[in-house]
Structures are given as C-alpha cells and as structure tokens.
Amino acid sequence: MSGKWLEKFPDDFNWRAVTPEDSPKTPEDVLSDLTMQRLGTPDVTEDGAAFDFERPLFDFSDGTERATGKTFRLLEAARSRPVALIFGSYT
Amino acid sequence: MGALHELADKYGDRVEFLVVYIREAHPEEGWVVSNNRDQGIRINDPTTDDERRQVATACALRLKIKIPVVIDGIDDAIASAYGALPDRLYLIAPGGAVAFQGEPGPWGFDPAALEQAIDVELSSPTARPQDVPISGDETCREAGNGGVRS
Secondary structure, eight states: OOOGGGOOOOOOGGGGGGGTTTTOOOHHHHHHHHHHHHHTTOOOOTHHHHHHHHEEEETTTTTTOEEEEEEEEHHTTTTTSSSSEEEEEOO | OHHHHHHHHHHHTEEEEEEEOOSSSOOTTTTHHHHHHTTOEEEEESSSSHHHHHHHHHHHHHTTTOSOHHHHHHTOOHHHHHOOOOEEEEEOOTTTTTEEOOTTTTTOOHHHHHHHHHHHHHTTTTSSOSOOOOBBBBBOOOOOOOSSOO
C-alpha cells in the first residue's frame, strides 16, 4: 500500500488524449523529475509512525476564507481519535 | 469532494477529517491536463506560501470544501513525508500510527477504502500503540495531482 504515483499509471493510459498540445511538459518529463518523484514517494509506512506537522487551520465551510486562529497539530489531534488526511490540490 | 464530505458527515463525531492542500499536480508550467482547461482551471505553480494560500482558497471556495483545511508550506515538507502528490488518503490512528495509507491518485484515490479503514479502526480502538515515536521533527515543520476530489 505504499506504491509510488509515477509507477501507478495504468498500462493502457493514453496521456496524449488528456494533454493539450501546448502543455509544456509530458508525463515522461514528470517521471524524470526528481522533485516530483520525491513528492510522490512516501517516507511514512502503514503501521509506522505518522509524520507530525503543525499548520494554521482554515475553515471555508461558510463559503468564505476564514483563518480560524487555531493551529492544527497532527499528533495532538490524533491523541484521542483517528484523523483522516485528504491530500490534494486544485489541479 | 462529495464522497469525502459524506464520510465526514457519517464519521465526523468519531474521526477528525482534514484536507491538506499540497503542491499543484498539473500547473500551467508542468504537465497540463485537458480536464482542468475544460473547467477553466489554469494555475501557475505557487512559489510562496501566500500564493499557495490564495490558490488553496480559490479551490476550497469553488469546490465548496466543508472540511477544515491546512496548507502545506512551499517547501512541501508534508507532501514529501506522505508521498502525497498528486492526491492521496491516509488514516492516522490514535497514538500516531499510520492505520491506512491509500494508493496514490488519481487511480488509487479511493474514499471507499478509507471508509473501510475507518470501520476497522473504530472497531478496534485500542489495537494500536499510544506511544508511537514521532517521525520527523517534533517541532513545527513548515510545510502538493489530480485535484482535491472525491
């Protein structure tokens, strides 16, 4: 369960079908990019220790940006109950 | 985000849900995908924390994200530790062990697998250690797809 993103392209994936002609890079470029490889390869493992982090917490639930003034720290939050982490970006 | 909002509604009283906004997977300087263009999404990869916060805000508002959000720093420390690019799901057990490590997205991004892991975790709340050593720095680490999706 620790597969790397770049190793997970399905064999029949036709990247040209989803890539506009003016795209500066191709999946092959991404595959060879060391930074992208690093960001797609986890240090943590299932049943191993989570990587702790602490970041300002935002709440967009009312349709506006709202800095809560609170700080989220993972291992503090996970002290009493499970924490589900949903990683992603706009693109 | 639909399926994840449903999970948050269903389990939110027993599980904390958090969106971690990370580095763009398909910025305009990188591998651009047609699906984003079709939706009018053209994002240059942020180069500062503030730029990333602005993009994260635009994303959260457009996708109507109801789950609390933190934003990875421009050093991508969190994404790097979790191998989170382009998108990925995890469940951290009480005490700090990784109870579930989803496969990398977009093909491996599976909310149903996360739900299964949550059910297992909730059915055996004392099965995991409470004193797992912390991976990485113990202090604050300043902190990257396929989109925050369901």
